Amino acid sequence: xxxxQRPRAAGDRVRSLSGARPxxxxxxxxxxxxxxxxxxxxxxxxxxLLPIETAPLPEARAAHLLISAARAETLRLTNQRxxxxxxxxxxxxxAEPLRVAQALAVADPARDLDAxxxxxxxxxxxxxxxxxxxxxxxxxxxxxxPAFLVAPAPEGEPVAFAVADLAAWSDPANLHIATRxxxxxxxxxxxxIIAFRAIDDMREHVALVLGEQTSDRAPLVRLHSECLTxxxxxxxxxxxxxxxxxxxxxxxVEAAAGGWGLLLYLRQEGRGIGLINKLRAYxxxxxxxxxxxxxxxxxxxxxARDFPLAARMLxxxxxxxxxxxxxxxxxxxxxxxxxxxxxERVPHQLPANPHNHRYLETKRDRAGHLLT
Ligand SMILES: Nc1nc2c(ncn2[C@@H]2O[C@H](COP(=O)(O)OP(=O)(O)OP(=O)(O)O)[C@@H](O)[C@H]2O)c(=O)[nH]1
Ligand SMILES: [Zn+2]
Numbered sequence: 001x002x003x004x005q006r007p008r009a010a011g012d013r014v015r016s017l018s019g020a021r022p023x024x025x026x027x028x029x030x031x032x033x034x035x036x037x038x039x040x041x042x043x044x045x046x047x048x049l050l051p052i053e054t055a056p057l058p059e060a061r062a063a064h065l066l067i068s069a070a071r072a073e074t075l076r077l078t079n080q081r082x083x084x085x086x087x088x089x090x091x092x093x094x095a096e097p098l099r100v101a102q103a104l105a106v107a108d109p110a111r112d113l114d115a116x117x118x119x120x121x122x123x124x125x126x127x128x129x130x131x132x133x134x135x136x137x138x139x140x141x142x143x144x145x146p147a148f149l150v151a152p153a154p155e156g157e158p159v160a161f162a163v164a165d166l167a168a169w170s171d172p173a174n175l176h177i178a179t180r181x182x183x184x185x186x187x188x189x190x191x192x193i194i195a196f197r198a199i200d201d202m203r204e205h206v207a208l209v210l211g212e213q214t215s216d217r218a219p220l221v222r223l224h225s226e227c228l229t230x231x232x233x234x235x236x237x238x239x240x241x242x243x244x245x246x247x248x249x250x251x252x253v254e255a256a257a258g259g260w261g262l263l264l265y266l267r268q269e270g271r272g273i274g275l276i277n278k279l280r281a282y283x284x285x286x287x288x289x290x291x292x293x294x295x296x297x298x299x300x301x302x303x304a305r306d307f308p309l310a311a312r313m314l315x316x317x318x319x320x321x322x323x324x325x326x327x328x329x330x331x332x333x334x335x336x337x338x339x340x341x342x343x344e345r346v347p348h349q350l351p352a353n354p355h356n357h358r359y360l361e362t363k364r365d366r367a368g369h370l371l372t
Contacts, residue, residue, distance in 0.1 A: 027161035028138070028169035029200035034159035035142035042158035043138075046131035049148035050156065051139060052100060052107040057156065061097035062149035065106055066090075066126070068136050071147065071299030074109060078123045087301060089132030091124045091150065100149065107147030109297045110283055134163045136299075143274025146299045172312035172338075174199040183208065187252035196313060203267040207313060210248070210262075211255025218343050220254040220261045221322040222247035223310050223331060226269040229278075236355035237282065243350055247325055250346075262319065264310050271295075272304030290362045302367070307331065311338030327369045 022030070031041050038054030050060055072078040072090040092106065105111045106121075126132050138161075139146040175198045183193040188210040196205045213219070224247065230240030244263075251261020270278025273295065281294035292302045314322065321341040324332060325348040332342045349371055352360050363369040 023200075024162070024165035024168035025174065025200035027159075028165045031138055031159050031161045032142045035139055035144050040152065040156040040158040041135065041138070042160045043131035043134050044128070044162050046128040046135075047151035048155050048158045049135050049150060050100075050152040051142075051144055052103045052147045052149060053145040055100045055149070055152075057152075057154070058100055060149060060152040060154060060156070061099050062103075062152040063094055063097045064124075064150035065092040065094070065098070065103055066132055066135065066148040066150050067092060067106060068146050068299035070296045071107075071109075072123055074297045074299075075106065075117065075121075077121055087133065087136065089126050089129055089136055091126045091132075093122045093124050095120055097153075098149070103147070103149055107145045108280075110280060130163050134161075134166055137166060140273060140277075140300055140304055143276055145277070145280075169200060170306060172306075172308045174201065175205075175309060175312045175316065177316055178204070185248070187248045188255060194317065196316070198309075205267055205309070205313060206265045207317060208248075208263040208265065209260065209317075210251040211258075211260030213260050213318075215318070217259050218321045218323050219319060220251055220259065220325065220346065221314075221319075222251070222261075222263045222325045222348070223266060223307075223335075224263055225266050225271065225305055228269060228275055229282075236353050237285075238356055238359055239350050239352075243348055246348065246350055250325065262314075262317070262322075264313050266305070266310060268305045271302070272306065273298075273300045290366070291359055292362060292366055303330070307334035308338040311335055311340045314340055327363075327371050329368060329370060 034041050035051045035054065038051055038056045040048045040050045042048050049066060050057070050062070067090055069078055069088045069090050072092065077092055078090050105117050135148060136146045175196050178195045178197040180192060180194045183191050185191045185208070192209045194207045194209070224244055227238060227240035229235035230238045231244060234241045247263055251263065254261045269275045270281070273281070277298060277300060280298055281291065284294035284297055285291065289297060295302045314320070321343050323344040323346055324335065324342050325346045326332065327347060327349055332345055336342055347370065360371055364371040
């Protein structure tokens, strides 16, 4: 591998025009923005990376591509052992430099059927695994395909961040309450809504409270992850819509009985892979993959939600013990690991329909959900 592939000594040479150093969270926000625009990024001292999905530079070329092990496995470009951890980065070397349009066939499984790969390709060890993993993680956060041209020509003007910046950006302590208001809703006319903001993160999470908040009674809580298709269009492909309605109804019953209910609406669409990647996963499901295989084929984790963020919301609301409506033991474990006491798991199973039948079976059989 050439000199450009090797990281130089760790160091952070990021400077803004004024000469001041941007904060770690700001560097990550700018890098997320860059991926959405298709601008290149530089992680630490690793080579410049150009996001293949969004790159507006059709002339850019590179002989190396960065993808995840899961995607490489789907393309049969790596062995089973390397792919065991789907998150780990894999460098792919093409026989000759590829243009963005050619690289898209590697990045996007929707093209698996109609665009033959311009091989041969070879999987190579990556000399900068932490930087590569951070880039893949950032692509997931930005909601773009986790695939990059490595050291593209032309290089463009990369936006720089450091590996450690990601932890600073996702620190739950960045979250604070932005405002509160009353919000009469069908299940409770005296409901209240509380909105949260996080430093250098555009996602606005909210909490809905039904009933009087008391410290002597653990609230009935639902963590609802955003699902545009289920929440707005009542999609039959998942169980999100009915679960949301049933959670609000149960909270109202709780409030009427002198208790209180709390719904956290988390802006972590598609279990954290974003709307467009979730819809790509749906397209793969149309072709026969299940919900977990589809994420893997995209090179994305099956589960990428940030539950410490939900724990922080509870903390900001003064809640340390909850009764949680869920069928997912991993949610309970994640909240407990983040310091929340889950006094009770309240089952939250809704009737299946012909369209979400297989989805629910996959959750039960492959993701450990407590469904009958
Ligand atoms: N990536 C992906 N996300 C999906 C799919 N179907 C639904 N989702 C997302 O899954 C999330 C909903 O999961 P939840 O119902 O909150 O949680 P859960 O893990 O199923 O556990 P419960 O609390 O038992 O419902 C939402 O963000 C949906 O957008 C899918 O096929 N692929
Ligand atoms: Zn859904």
